[in-house]
Amino acid sequence: MANHTSISSDSLGSKGIIVAxxxxxxxxxxxxxxxNWELSWDNPLVYVAILLQMHLYTGLFITAHDAMHGVVAANKKVNHTLGWISAILFSYNFYWKLFPKHHEHHRYVATDKDPDYHPSGNFFIWYLSFIRQYVNIWQILLMAITFNILKLFLPTENLIIFWMVPAVLSTLQLFYFGTYLPHRGESDNKHHSHSQDKNHLWAFISCYFFGYHFEHHDSPGTPWWRLWKVKENNH
Incomplete structure (x- = not known):
């Protein structure tokens, strides 16, 4: 395995900001x-749009995640502001609540102190545990208030299908590709993390290269859009 170093936010210039x-x-x-789109279930583009919006929701979370590692911007205020905006747009996730939990995950990966981990290995039990860690009553209330305000001006069906459903699907995407697959079962490497086989296109489509999970834990200072290079260096 080749040696590599994390890429600092200073060396990225404005690229991290542009991506975010x-x-x-x-x-x-x-x-x-x-x-504002006229919804028709006979139109196959509706389903494409749902998946695309799901992927962009996941991108919001990944952006917040990168900000937690300080690699969105060299300026700390800009970095955390973009992280906060990205998190709040994703169903009112609170950045400063996510921040310590994510660093606990890195510090105590795959142990009883890891908030992302569940020892059962059962997909559904683990997913519910994951959701309980990251969804709280305030988010639900804020979503409900926002929904009831927006439906005064926008079609209710569109709100459900394009605002709410993609967010829920994104939690499944993040959990399955970014938590469940990388950390299920036994892994005796130093990061207790599995990593998917090298396939950069699928790695991006599935979860913004977070299937390269060993690489992320090995190089947490590398932004998501450079993880493919870490994967290359590891082969």
Missing amino acids: VTIIISWATLLVFLL
Whole structure:
């Protein structure tokens, strides 16, 4: 396995900011369009749009995640602001609540102190445990209030299908590819993490390269869009 070093936010210049802002703007632009789109279940593009919006929701969370590692921007205020915005847009996740839990995951990976881990290995039990860790009553209340305000101006069906459903699907995407597959079963390497086989296109589509999970734990200072290079260096 080749040696490598984490890439600091200082060495990335403005690239991390550009990537983060692009994801945020793409999510918002597509959502505005879809909320005003005439919905027809006979149109196959509806299903494509749901999956695309799901993927952009996942991008929001991954952006917040990278901010927690300080690799979105060299300026700490800009870094955390973009992380906070990305998290709050994803169903009112609270960045500063996620922050310590994620670092606990890295510190205590696959142990009883890891908030992302469940020893049962059962997909459904583990997923429910994962959701309980990261969803709270305030998020549900804020989502309910926002939904009831928005439905005064926008079609209710569009709100459910393009705003709410993709967010739920994204939690499954994040959990399955970013937590369950990497950490299920026994793994005797130093990061207790499995990593998917090298396939950069699938790695991006499935979860923004977070299937390369050993690489992330081995190089947490590398932004998601550079993880493929870490994977290359490990082969």
